[in-house]
Amino acid sequence: MTGTVLTTRRVDAYHALTVVAPGIADRFRPGHFVTVAAGGRDTSMLTRRALTVHDVKPDYGGTVELVFAVRGAGTAWLAEVKARDTLDLVGPLGRPFPLPRDPCTCVLVGGEYGSASLFALGDALQTRGCRVDFVLGATTAERVFGALRARRMGETTTLTTEDGSLGMRGKVTDVLPGVIADARADVVYACGPMAMLRGVTAVAVEFGIPAQVAVEEHMACGIGVCMTCVVPVIGEDGVTRMLRACVEGPVFRGERVRFDDVGTIPFDALGAPGGRNV
Amino acid sequence: MTGTVLTTRRVDAYHALTVVAPGIADRFRPGHFVTVAAGGRDTSMLTRRALTVHDVKPDYGGTVELVFAVRGAGTAWLAEVKARDTLDLVGPLGRPFPLPRDPCTCVLVGGEYGSASLFALGDALQTRGCRVDFVLGATTAERVFGALRARRMGETTTLTTEDGSLGMRGKVTDVLPGVIADARADVVYACGPMAMLRGVTAVAVEFGIPAQVAVEEHMACGIGVCMTCVVPVIGEDGVTRMLRACVEGPVFRGERVRFDDVGTIPFDALGAPGGRNV
Amino acid sequence: MGADLRSYLAHVELPNPVLTAAGCGGTGRELAQFFDVARLGAFVTRSITMAPRAGRPTPRMAETPSGLLNAVGLQGPGVEAFLERELPWLAERGARTIVSVGGGTVAEFTALSRRLADAPGITAVEVNLSCPNVEDRGRMFARDGSAAAEVVASVRAAIRYDVPVIAKLSPDVADIVAVARSCVDGGADALAMINTPAGMSIDVDAMRPTLAAGAGGLSGPAVRPLAVRCVWQAHAALPGVPIIGMGGVTTGRDALELILAGACAVAVGTATFHDPYACPRILRELEELLTERGFDRLADAVGLAHRPAGMGPRGRTDLEESSL
Amino acid sequence: MGADLRSYLAHVELPNPVLTAAGCGGTGRELAQFFDVARLGAFVTRSITMAPRAGRPTPRMAETPSGLLNAVGLQGPGVEAFLERELPWLAERGARTIVSVGGGTVAEFTALSRRLADAPGITAVEVNLSCPNVEDRGRMFARDGSAAAEVVASVRAAIRYDVPVIAKLSPDVADIVAVARSCVDGGADALAMINTPAGMSIDVDAMRPTLAAGAGGLSGPAVRPLAVRCVWQAHAALPGVPIIGMGGVTTGRDALELILAGACAVAVGTATFHDPYACPRILRELEELLTERGFDRLADAVGLAHRPAGMGPRGRTDLEESSL
Numbered sequence A, B: 001m002t003g004t005v006l007t008t009r010r011v012d013a014y015h016a017l018t019v020v021a022p023g024i025a026d027r028f029r030p031g032h033f034v035t036v037a038a039g040g041r042d043t044s045m046l047t048r049r050a051l052t053v054h055d056v057k058p059d060y061g062g063t064v065e066l067v068f069a070v071r072g073a074g075t076a077w078l079a080e081v082k083a084r085d086t087l088d089l090v091g092p093l094g095r096p097f098p099l100p101r102d103p104c105t106c107v108l109v110g111g112e113y114g115s116a117s118l119f120a121l122g123d124a125l126q127t128r129g130c131r132v133d134f135v136l137g138a139t140t141a142e143r144v145f146g147a148l149r150a151r152r153m154g155e156t157t158t159l160t161t162e163d164g165s166l167g168m169r170g171k172v173t174d175v176l177p178g179v180i181a182d183a184r185a186d187v188v189y190a191c192g193p194m195a196m197l198r199g200v201t202a203v204a205v206e207f208g209i210p211a212q213v214a215v216e217e218h219m220a221c222g223i224g225v226c227m228t229c230v231v232p233v234i235g236e237d238g239v240t241r242m243l244r245a246c247v248e249g250p251v252f253r254g255e256r257v258r259f260d261d262v263g264t265i266p267f268d269a270l271g272a273p274g275g276r277n278v
Numbered sequence C, D: 001m002g003a004d005l006r007s008y009l010a011h012v013e014l015p016n017p018v019l020t021a022a023g024c025g026g027t028g029r030e031l032a033q034f035f036d037v038a039r040l041g042a043f044v045t046r047s048i049t050m051a052p053r054a055g056r057p058t059p060r061m062a063e064t065p066s067g068l069l070n071a072v073g074l075q076g077p078g079v080e081a082f083l084e085r086e087l088p089w090l091a092e093r094g095a096r097t098i099v100s101v102g103g104g105t106v107a108e109f110t111a112l113s114r115r116l117a118d119a120p121g122i123t124a125v126e127v128n129l130s131c132p133n134v135e136d137r138g139r140m141f142a143r144d145g146s147a148a149a150e151v152v153a154s155v156r157a158a159i160r161y162d163v164p165v166i167a168k169l170s171p172d173v174a175d176i177v178a179v180a181r182s183c184v185d186g187g188a189d190a191l192a193m194i195n196t197p198a199g200m201s202i203d204v205d206a207m208r209p210t211l212a213a214g215a216g217g218l219s220g221p222a223v224r225p226l227a228v229r230c231v232w233q234a235h236a237a238l239p240g241v242p243i244i245g246m247g248g249v250t251t252g253r254d255a256l257e258l259i260l261a262g263a264c265a266v267a268v269g270t271a272t273f274h275d276p277y278a279c280p281r282i283l284r285e286l287e288e289l290l291t292e293r294g295f296d297r298l299a300d301a302v303g304l305a306h307r308p309a310g311m312g313p314r315g316r317t318d319l320e321e322s323s324l
């Protein structure tokens, strides 16, 4: 699963890599992610880095584009990758965004690099005849990803930045109710930081419409075997379980994710300590 | 102590790197070595690799040339270094070859990449009016390093390979007595595998002339602080001590090195177990 | 013709020596997308507990130099769900299954073992002794030879005689051989080592432990030297006891290192997180290395590095190391 | 204005918290070519023994993933030569010297300490408890709390009351806190941790152990999670006892990690092999990190990661952690 890097570029605060990976491009659906090996041979970094697939193109049998911010050593290494280098990828991984059966109106909300996963989704929705409206936000202008593309693609596009350097000053959740109301939206899709997903879900619940959110938790494997990426999610049966974001997510129904309890084991979760367990 | 790589090339079985390192080139004397950090940032390889300085040139303020064979992960990494990359070097290290005060006749013996350290030495000796003869050997032709240069520089040059693919079939020690006798040599200088150094020393002892040998032991620091690179050496006082090849060597008087006991603690060494020690 | 790769855990024959490490192969289904789990020497389950367990809060992982810290806390659905949904699937797929068991008291281990006793399709039971003993202020069983032996004996008593019981040990004890010996005396048919030593990482920006649980278990190549040492010591002291070696195996060379130290089988954990195909790849690499070195049988390589200095590379073969 | 970097080992003040680790700074002369050893918080010697020692045969080192195995075997010239040639040189250079001592019996530690008792220029004595106890089948003192305490008490009794005695511990025990507590009860004024856990590497081509000695001690970033955990546990249990943290420190961030876990000083070993300037570089990096985080005093950062969840980043400062 090694692919050759075709192009690298900077997009504001982000780095973008296009990699030839037909096996991944073929099976891609919006919301999928891949994991990338960082550091090369003899590296001291053992775990792969999860990155959402931003785009796939048919060139060279199939390419995937990844967009990322430098955070620690792994993404710093990735930022130095050059065209013609090879990259070791595993994917596509995760459960993609579910698409509505019938045409409807969808608001797509992205925070920071989270917007990256929304354009392929927007395409797929529009192909099915859906109306798509975008709300993209970040702390500051150069961290808002994909504003231009959103403007071309969306019925409306609303931008927010916390410092007011682009669009409205504030958070996506400040403008979301207005957008939902104006568009008479049927569903919200969101990808971004946990705090944003919680806020978006709260708004959707208020409007009584479903939210499909793609969560982010620390992942060691990305393929469902290590159990490190769990999130408390309420099942159909009303029971909270610690579900793996990598295989049971990253996309969950927002109302089912217990955002307030992320980073804890809710006392009423299946198998929570204090029950009749070990 | 980072230097920019100027050129990389293959020389038969070896790789050669020229690195801009004025601070090292300035202080270089024949027999010095440097240590190189392998693997780059975030590498899992903690220890530097010791490499003899083959040559220094005044270009760009001072360059050093290193010649090496790929052995394990570190040298494999070094073999992939490209021009304009930076390399992290420490040096010059070790005690260089002592030069005779008065002009005399010197036989320079090199095994495998060990020859690399002999040409700068030959230059220095010739500058002092010494006669220089070379004996270079290896297992096979492409592992004999520097035959051409030896031929240009040496009064005579004798080559040996174990498979007979270049020069005489056999080992350097097979031809050395003849070369010493013909040249009426006053001193032998040698660099190469331990077994060769032992043989060369035995020949020199037979002729009653001194041998200056540069030994190789596993090194973790190269600067004298870790005590991993020790060799049993007999002191002026007749007492055997475990001396550090990196700072007390790598050049020792051959007769003083207890080659048969390398890889052991001779029972009569200072502080050997079984004495009155801990 | 490749070497004969069969490996024996007591009298149980495995077709090859490469296993998943407990807790690192999910339920088996996840890996089956990448390779056929029946190609493993055996599939080792995560540690199964009596009741469902939600595990520890997140973050549960932290990367360290050549290592991984984890604090998953044995999340799992409990033994009933395991027997209903996981074990049958593994059996169907033709995988040999080694069931890892975890508990907080001897009584719990006993109950769990009884529940497993009649289940079909169990190749061996591995006892995860790195569980906190709730009756001894949370001290791990593996840290105390007699507590470990008691657990092993209770499992051994409950499990059918022809199903080997494997004691899985931690390296962070003063004397691994003493603990290993206690476990064998307690009835262990084989040993598995090493489980993860306790480690910790602190986020210097947040100025707090990186893991929600504070401490975690360290795995990956960083701990391989500890694993090799433990396997070596246990094999030297107890040459007749089969050892499953693990800790930082990422290549066939790493697997061979543990085998030469005395392991007759090798488990792969953290490496699978990086390379889902790690197990079959390592098996292939190991086979090549054995063939290159002229081994006809894996068994001839087991513990070979113990041969006295001066003996040739194959000096050990006539010692019947293979009779494990 | 940078932070106040002074560090205290009991009542002894060090100008900064960065030390060399025992056995990793030679005699001091070797490092002096690269930087002024008086700039160190203190120079820690290799472990000095009564008689000269030739150490172990070569190879003495093996590289492992993010780690280094060594089996040097305390090579050194013995205490007489040390007092004659090494200590005076360090004193002349203005270095504060912590003398590490090693021995095989309590009597030997006693004799060695007596010999050191009158020597001028000793800032503290560090007791290397990872020495094999020849009277207990070579078991390391550090593996047994009471043996460790006995050694510490014997050294404490011989050394002048105003020279702190530091007990240096190994991580490969079941309960580091128990050993630490024994040492403190035995009279240790401070703790140093961690010494190298026992590890091993096998050359899969030669099919023999890579080190001539077979096993060796594992150091470097690979062991840092063990070091952080040990420091954390010891600081939690014995908050008043100064701890010198070490194990895989290669950057200021690594040093800060140990400090946040509870170390009031940090020693640098293996990193110096890679970067001869490691100690002064790490000190500089640490100072920057402290300043960035708004610390006025190093002491305020010591053990800060222990503050209860929910407290702000500086929640610990009023606990007088600095009174160490």
Ligand SMILES: Cc1cc2nc3c(=O)[nH]c(=O)nc-3n(C[C@H](O)[C@H](O)[C@H](O)COP(=O)(O)OP(=O)(O)OC[C@H]3O[C@@H](n4cnc5c(N)ncnc54)[C@H](O)[C@@H]3O)c2cc1C
Binding pocket: A033, A038, A047, A048, A049, A050, A051, A052, A053, A067, A068, A069, A070, A071, A072, A073, A074, A075, A076, A113, A116, A215, A216, A217, A218, A219, A220, A250, C062, C063
């Ligand atoms: C499903 C998913 C999709 C993602 N998509 C993107 C994307 O498109 N663009 C982007 O910039 N980032 C994305 N992230 C976050 C990205 O994975 C982390 O920023 C990255 O792993 C950090 O690695 P590092 O080496 O820079 O940091 P380090 O702190 O050095 O990472 C150390 C370890 O922690 C893990 N880790 C640290 N932070 C995170 C995190 N937030 N999520 C998961 N693992 C983490 C790393 O994988 C690594 O194993 C995604 C995360 C997930 C889970």
Ligand SMILES: Cc1cc2nc3c(=O)[nH]c(=O)nc-3n(C[C@H](O)[C@H](O)[C@H](O)COP(=O)(O)OP(=O)(O)OC[C@H]3O[C@@H](n4cnc5c(N)ncnc54)[C@H](O)[C@@H]3O)c2cc1C
Binding pocket: B033, B038, B047, B048, B049, B050, B051, B052, B053, B067, B068, B069, B070, B071, B072, B073, B074, B075, B076, B113, B116, B215, B216, B217, B218, B219, B220, B250, D062, D063
């Ligand atoms: C003074 C001196 C000068 C040298 N000059 C040259 C030279 O000019 N050209 C050349 O090709 N080689 C030279 N060597 C040998 C060279 O250092 C080793 O080949 C190299 O370190 C192997 O590194 P590796 O990563 O390829 O092997 P690995 O086996 O991965 O190395 C593992 C560790 O062992 C050490 N090590 C392994 N073999 C040796 C060895 N023979 N000597 C010292 N350390 C070793 C490495 O430094 C590293 O720390 C010299 C050695 C010494 C001591």
Ligand SMILES: Cc1cc2nc3c(=O)[nH]c(=O)nc-3n(C[C@H](O)[C@H](O)[C@H](O)COP(=O)(O)O)c2cc1C
Binding pocket: A226, A227, C021, C022, C023, C024, C045, C046, C047, C068, C070, C072, C074, C100, C128, C168, C194, C195, C196, C218, C219, C220, C221, C223, C246, C247, C248, C249, C267, C268, C269, C270, C271
């Ligand atoms: C995420 C994770 C979960 C683990 N879960 C278990 C477990 O449930 N039971 C157990 O005995 N060991 C468990 N282990 C330990 C491994 O089985 C193995 O002993 C250890 O990780 C060393 O091997 P490695 O370096 O190949 O990962 C776990 C390890 C990891 C990394």
Ligand SMILES: Cc1cc2nc3c(=O)[nH]c(=O)nc-3n(C[C@H](O)[C@H](O)[C@H](O)COP(=O)(O)O)c2cc1C
Binding pocket: B226, B227, D021, D022, D023, D024, D045, D046, D047, D068, D070, D072, D074, D100, D128, D168, D194, D195, D196, D218, D219, D220, D221, D223, D246, D247, D248, D249, D267, D268, D269, D270, D271
């Ligand atoms: C080559 C070498 C020699 C050592 N010698 C000693 C010693 O003489 N006495 C001692 O107490 N510790 C000794 N140590 C252990 C170190 O002082 C330190 O505890 C350990 O290496 C962990 O720190 P590090 O990872 O920074 O190297 C030695 C370590 C190495 C690598």
Ligand code: FES
Binding pocket: A218, A219, A220, A221, A222, A223, A224, A225, A226, A227, A228, A229, A230, A244, A245, A246, A247
């Ligand atoms: S990342 Fe391993 S289970 Fe999700």
Ligand code: FES
Binding pocket: B218, B219, B220, B221, B222, B223, B224, B225, B226, B227, B228, B229, B230, B244, B245, B246, B247
């Ligand atoms: S290599 Fe460290 S002392 Fe010689």
